[in-house]
Amino acid sequence: MRDSSLSPSSRLGGAVISDRIVSALLEELRTGRYAQTDRLPAEVDLAAELSVSRTVIRDALSEMERAGYIERVRGIGTVVNRSVLNLRSRLDQKLEYYPLIRSFGSYPHADGIQIYPVRAGEELARDLAIEPGDDVICIKKRILADTTPVIYSIDYLPRALFGSRDYTRIDLSGDIFDVLERECRQQVASNVAHLKASCGDESIRAAMRLAPGEAMLLLDEICYNRLCHPVMRSLSYYTNFFDFSILRKLL
Known part of the structure; x- marks a missing residue:
């Protein structure tokens, strides 16, 4: 995880806050406090837990939804796709x-x-x-x-x-x-x-x-x-x- 003191605009291509939140949420979903859940808490609760703004949470959840880890469903909330979460080697993502x-x-x-x-x-x-x-x-x-x-x-x-x-x-x-x-x-x-x-x-x-x-x-x-x-x-x-x-x- 990058140094949190870096500003999102400190350099072109630098890590932004939402990137770090995505990493933190994925870790929590796999092995942490959300490892047994099928939904994530509401945006306002996540923002409070992670000490960031709702805008940052919204950006992070959008990135996670694009990657298929979650789906945000009106009236239901943020649903976790554990089958996708557990995939180890995806060709549609950056392979290191x-x-x-x-x-x-x-x-x-x-x-x-x-x-x-x-x-x-x-x-x-x-x-x-x-x-x-x-x-x-x-x-x-x-x-x-x-x-x-x-x-x-x-x-x-x-x-x-x-x-x-x-x-x-x-x-x-x-x-x-x-x-x-x-x-x-x-x-x-x-x-x-x-x-x-x-x-x-x-x-x-x-x-x-x-x-x-x-x-x-x-x-x-x-x-x-x-x-x-x-x-x-x-x-x-x-x-x-x-x-x-x-x-x-x-x-």
Whole structure:
């Protein structure tokens, strides 16, 4: 959870109060005071309990409703959808490797990390809104759950995001969203993902220890910041270690 002293407008893409309230309410719904309830208290009561305004509570509940955790029904109140609340790996939400793997009770870590510059071809330049031939940093790594390879990741970041700094002196081995926020002051707000089955090339198959004929789920994503500008192209190959879900809201 972010430092509560930060103003919502302190920097573009910074955490806002309602984000923290959402996190707090989800924790309370899963393991805290609301773990056994099928409805949340009224907005005025939540505001008093959490020492924030009703406007903040309203914003937080709107975000939770968009995510499918709750439904606000006139005359009934705020109803909790526990089936959605208990989903661990949703493709319709931001996927961060390490928290995802921890949710399965395993220890996440990376190896085989490769970081090197490439020149953007026509497709990559179009995806990242840069010019063909511009410098791009490619980051490859294998993610393991305990000792089992579960994700092979290839990320492409425009070299310009790092300004004049020498990227070889920056630790780029950690969570890529943290790297973007910490080193580039870029917070990923949305992405467009294409899902497809993939066998991967021979080097990826060997790294992932796949059986003959075994395929992976490939998420081919372009990630955008709060100004709707692309900041990363990402290829993530997932093994069948994961059981993914997608929530489709119809109302």
